[in-house]
Amino acid sequence: MPGIYKATAWFECNGLGWSEAYYRDSGLVSDLAALADFDRVGAGGAGGLWVKRAGCCGREVTLVAQETSFITVRGDSVLNYIPIGGNSAFSADAPTVALLVSCGNLDNTRRKNVFMRGIADAVVVNGGRFAAGTEPAFEAAINNFKNTLISDGYGWLGRQAPQIFDVLSWADVPASHQLLLTVDVGPLPAADSFGLIRLVGKLMNPRGRSVLDGTQVYIRVSDTEAKTKKPTAAFPYPGVGPKLIYKPTDLIDIASVRFQKIVERKVGKASHLPRGRALVRARG
Numbered sequence: 198m199p200g201i202y203k204a205t206a207w208f209e210c211n212g213l214g215w216s217e218a219y220y221r222d223s224g225l226v227s228d229l230a231a232l233a234d235f236d237r238v239g240a241g242g243a244g245g246l247w248v249k250r251a252g253c254c255g256r257e258v259t260l261v262a263q264e265t266s267f268i269t270v271r272g273d274s275v276l277n278y279i280p281i282g283g284n285s286a287f288s289a290d291a292p293t294v295a296l297l298v299s300c301g302n303l304d305n306t307r308r309k310n311v312f313m314r315g316i317a318d319a320v321v322v323n324g325g326r327f328a329a330g331t332e333p334a335f336e337a338a339i340n341n342f343k344n345t346l347i348s349d350g351y352g353w354l355g356r357q358a359p360q361i362f363d364v365l366s367w368a369d370v371p372a373s374h375q376l377l378l379t380v381d382v383g384p385l386p387a388a389d390s391f392g393l394i395r396l397v398g399k400l401m402n403p404r405g406r407s408v409l410d411g412t413q414v415y416i417r418v419s420d421t422e423a424k425t426k427k428p429t430a431a432f433p434y435p436g437v438g439p440k441l442i443y444k445p446t447d448l449i450d451i452a453s454v455r456f457q458k459i460v461e462r463k464v465g466k467a468s469h470l471p472r473g474r475a476l477v478r479a480r481g
Contacts (some may be wrong), residue, residue: 199223201448202267204236206247207468208315210258213292214467215314219246219351220268220448229275233265237279249345251281252338254315255289261468268354270390283315286334290318295462296327300346300353301453309353312462327459343454355449360386364439367431374428378441383420386443392416394423397442402432
């Protein structure tokens, strides 16, 4: 099923781990394994996104695994434990030190921050300032990575203009005690592979807070009808006012990359290591 997919990679350095993810339009390609190969080795085998990203990391860092998954399909993924070593030309700073990278769209009206860990130790100077050009091998690596992000069409999911639906009524479904909501003008957004849509309720009870306010998962029944996924009890329909809002996202291509400054970014457990045994708890 061609469409937008998520490319994720997991990194490890001295027992600490983190992940990094980007989005891309697969074009006509529906094979996740082929997309994973493209992310790793590139179209001609000379090195794709993750090879270039690993090249921005010091020799102590390993890209442990990668995953690809279409955003509209639940439960699909291809996971490859194919380790890619860091750049042997330089040593890495601590995993908690990151380079803040600002990615922008074509006209720089939208922005996405990325935090690159595993960077060269030599580029962090004077108490935590980024010194571009201090380490030539790192400079070449981040520019290769930047060019790959742009030329191969990677980006991020950004919010688009919301769609607002006026709610005409809702009623209890006796057998299941779900609520069936009817909107004035459809169509409601398309459902995912499980028949579900995610909508935000606003002013569902003008006199106060309602359980239908905020983000809820609904089962799409028709162009103008949706019912709550779970049994739900709510006050009777109050009349004119309630609204359901759909906040769509779409791919925003990266057209510019700016390396900004050094920041602190917490890390967690390496993804391929076991969590460990829980402490013994007193009983009785």
